[in-house]
Amino acid sequence: MFILDSRLERDTVSLGDFPLCRLLLMNDAHYPWFILVPRREEVSEVFQLDVADQRLLWQEAGRLAETLKDTFAADKMNVATLGNVVSQLHxxxxxxxxxDAAWPAPVWGRQTPIAYTDEQIRGIRDKLRLVLTDFDFGA
Structure with a gap:
C-alpha cells in the first residue's frame, strides 16, 4: 500500500494522480515547484522501479515539465531526484x-516559504486542468 512520506505530506498540497505518480505542489509560492511521487511501496531509487514504471515515471516528468514550462513561461526547467532528506522516491x-527569488541558485533553503492561498491553489489546478485533460485531479 502506498503511503506518502510525512514530510512531503506536510510541505505540499496534493493535486491529483497521473497513472504512476501522485502530483504534489510544494507549498511555497516563490516558485512553481511540483513533486512527482511514484505510488509504489518502499522505493527510494529510480532503478528499484521495474522497467515499465521507470519509463512511465520519465514520461510523466517530461509531460509535466513541458506543461509547466509553457504554463509558467519558465526560462529553465529543473527536474531532479535527490532524496537526501526524504528517502521516498520523488x-x-x-x-x-x-x-525568481533564487535564480540562478537552487531553490532549497533560499528563503522562508510563503504558503499558497486557497485561491492560488485553485488557479494552479485550473491552469493545469486545461492542458492535462486526462489527468485525475480528484475531487
Whole structure:
C-alpha cells in the first residue's frame, strides 16, 4: 500500500494522480515547484522501479515539465531526484525564471516559504486542468 512520506505530506498540497505518480505542489509560492511521487511501496531509487514504471515515471516528468514550462513561461526547467532528506522516491519539477527569488541558485533553503492561498491553489489546478485533460485531479 502506498503511503506518502510525512514530510512531503506536510510541505505540499496534493493535486491529483497521473497513472504512476501522485502530483504534489510544494507549498511555497516563490516558485512553481511540483513533486512527482511514484505510488509504489518502499522505493527510494529510480532503478528499484521495474522497467515499465521507470519509463512511465520519465514520461510523466517530461509531460509535466513541458506543461509547466509553457504554463509558467519558465526560462529553465529543473527536474531532479535527490532524496537526501526524504528517502521516498520523488522527482522535483521546478519552473525557474531568471527573475525568481533564487535564480540562478537552487531553490532549497533560499528563503522562508510563503504558503499558497486557497485561491492560488485553485488557479494552479485550473491552469493545469486545461492542458492535462486526462489527468485525475480528484475531487
Amino acid at each position: 522527482v522535483h519539477v521546478i519552473a525557474r525564471r531568471r527573475d
